[in-house]
Amino acid sequence: MNLLQEAFQYLNDPFNWTRPNGILDLAAQHLRISVTAVLAAMLIGIPVGALLGHTGHGGGFTVALSNVSRAIPTLALLTVFAVTPIGFGPTATTIALALFALPPVLTNTYVGFRGVDRDVVEASRAMGMSEPQVLLRAELPLAVPLLMTGVRTAAVQVVATATLAALVAGGGLGRIITLGFRQQDYGAVLAGAILVALLAVATEVLLAVVSRAVTPGPSRLTFGRVRTRRPGGGAVPVNP
């Protein structure tokens, strides 16, 4: 109980939020690193996954990649990049996290595109769509739910593991925890843990809402909105 009070005392002190390298600074750094890493992973993973899924090649490769990546400790990756000429700092952290975000994005995009009903692809070809049109206007909308699951998994993972950068002298909210441990200030440790956990959960919730919003088709947004039925009912939506 005493510790919880100390943690809330820490969080309740405005100086802890606004000072240089305070909570706001560290949170901004944390988010900047995370967003860059996830965007980089999406930039590489989505096109590659889409192409592999579209052509149907490389299934074994993506599965193997996602399996092996689970075995590599984030801490190791963060440290290894920090001791290359890149040096330790936000760049090394961002590259390591982007590499970590890549397998879930790639695998889910691949599975999403692979899982599109072949009849739909055939039909859109028969309607005269070119290959890029098939990819973007027929397959993409149908692959979006899985694709977004991949992005969500990756983003939550990245926000969570960005904390570990603090173990190898990086920035981010993890620093409050590592500093607290070093100073044996468990109130600060607990406060940092609460902040990091809240940020991760908030990311999960935010991306769940985003992925529902970008998923085409009726009745995806189940909460707080009147369901609208399309006159055609049950038709496959083509516009994303």
Add this chain to the structure above:
Amino acid sequence: MLSAASPAVLAADEAPNPWFDPSYVTANWDTILAYLGEHVRLTVAAVVLGALIALPLALLARRSRWLAAGVLGVSTLVYTIPSLAMFAFVAPLTGLSATTVLVGLVLYSLVILVRNFLAGLQSVPADVQEAARGMGYGPARLFWQVELPLALPSFMAGIRVATVSTVALVTVGVIVGHGGLGQLITGGFNANFYRAEIVTGAVGCVALALVADLLLAGAERALTPWTRQARS
């Protein structure tokens, strides 16, 4: 940061810093082995304890849709909590000990396992359960002789994923000084970025995870001979 601050090159920067050094491994073999032992102990304990807690939870959650939704919701929430934060939550209770790491690891393996256990139990066809009950199987025998074998592939898949991620997660235990091979990673980092030590720790972790996965895959094959027969 050090070298960037001043143009003068420090002696430490001039010294050779190879990515891998066999002499480091041989000279520090005992240390490496001790950390490896801790790593293996923590992983095995976390997965076994996690499985022992997850099984009753999955059996309970199967009984109603509400319980299943609750268990899955809580497990998603727990899994979202970053590992460093998890150890930080536990540390005030158990101090800077291996127990802190173990408690955190058990929680993570638990949430992976309970999902897979539940999925495995739910995949048992209702007809089969009906038939077994009709033949006079009691609940215990039904579980051991009918449901468990049928759910085993899903169980083993969960145990494999949990083991591999636990091996990777143990390294975060460095925050309380019990990170197994992770100690080598941060140790090398703090010893003026000594690459050989870092790489030894990192490669050791990956190798350990792959060996554990192979062993479990072998165990799975041995435990479910009927799946091979059906396929060939």
